[in-house]
Amino acid sequence: MPIFSLPNFTKLKDTLKHQGLRNKLVKTLIDKGIQDEKVLDSIRKIPRHLFMDSSFGDFAYQDKAFPIAAEQTISQPYTVAFQSELLQLKLGAKVLEIGTGSGYQTAVLLELKAKVYSIERQRELYKKTKLFLSKTRYKPKVLIFGDGYKGLPDEAPFDGIIVTAGAPFVPKPLLSQLKVGGRLVIPIGDSTQIMTLFIRKSEKEFEKHEFGDFRFVPMLENKN
Numbered sequence: 001m002p003i004f005s006l007p008n009f010t011k012l013k014d015t016l017k018h019q020g021l022r023n024k025l026v027k028t029l030i031d032k033g034i035q036d037e038k039v040l041d042s043i044r045k046i047p048r049h050l051f052m053d054s055s056f057g058d059f060a061y062q063d064k065a066f067p068i069a070a071e072q073t074i075s076q077p078y079t080v081a082f083q084s085e086l087l088q089l090k091l092g093a094k095v096l097e098i099g100t101g102s103g104y105q106t107a108v109l110l111e112l113k114a115k116v117y118s119i120e121r122q123r124e125l126y127k128k129t130k131l132f133l134s135k136t137r138y139k140p141k142v143l144i145f146g147d148g149y150k151g152l153p154d155e156a157p158f159d160g161i162i163v164t165a166g167a168p169f170v171p172k173p174l175l176s177q178l179k180v181g182g183r184l185v186i187p188i189g190d191s192t193q194i195m196t197l198f199i200r201k202s203e204k205e206f207e208k209h210e211f212g213d214f215r216f217v218p219m220l221e222n223k224n
């Protein structure tokens, strides 16, 4: 199914060449240890080149992060796959994403049949991605310009929360907005981050698991 529903976007093509490059990318991700078939399928389906500036289009299927607007980056496909796998989403899961960025991770969550609530802190990027996604078949429930440190108390609790910027510490509101059994996936650290998974075991108990080092743009504080 084509992702664009409006005629003026038909010039943005997803060609057989792009699909071939995506299949190769998926093989790379499998080699790097990604196993979740649904996550791999969503990466196989989503035309990542359309989420990037056309000047970077040729690089879209390398397993690399790339610049988008407002000095931010679209995360590396391996990182997107790794975080998505850790969330272990069930069909219809309610997910909060901190750092909408290009909307690519948002699209992956939607392909996993989640209901997605996403927050972006850079107004320029928020506007650009909101317009872009509105012209695709990727429809988050809520896309807001706001501060991810606060989460989204009005819509809580969530089955999953994913933070796609490097957090200096775990924001307490995010832990408290998880359902019991819910999972928070967050890279924690300054110049490099440790991918960290919190599972809420009860009202008061959280289990913490740490994975390898990753590198993200920093999670911004106090920015309007």
Ligand code: SAH
Pocket: 072, 073, 074, 075, 098, 099, 100, 101, 102, 103, 104, 105, 106, 119, 120, 121, 122, 125, 146, 147, 148, 149, 164, 165, 217, 218, 219, 220, 221
């Ligand atoms: N998931 C995105 C990653 C973008 S990079 C993608 O694949 O394209 C991280 C994003 O987090 C940036 O867009 C940045 O502006 C945003 N961000 C940084 N601090 C934030 C905060 N406090 N709340 C919400 N978003 C934030």
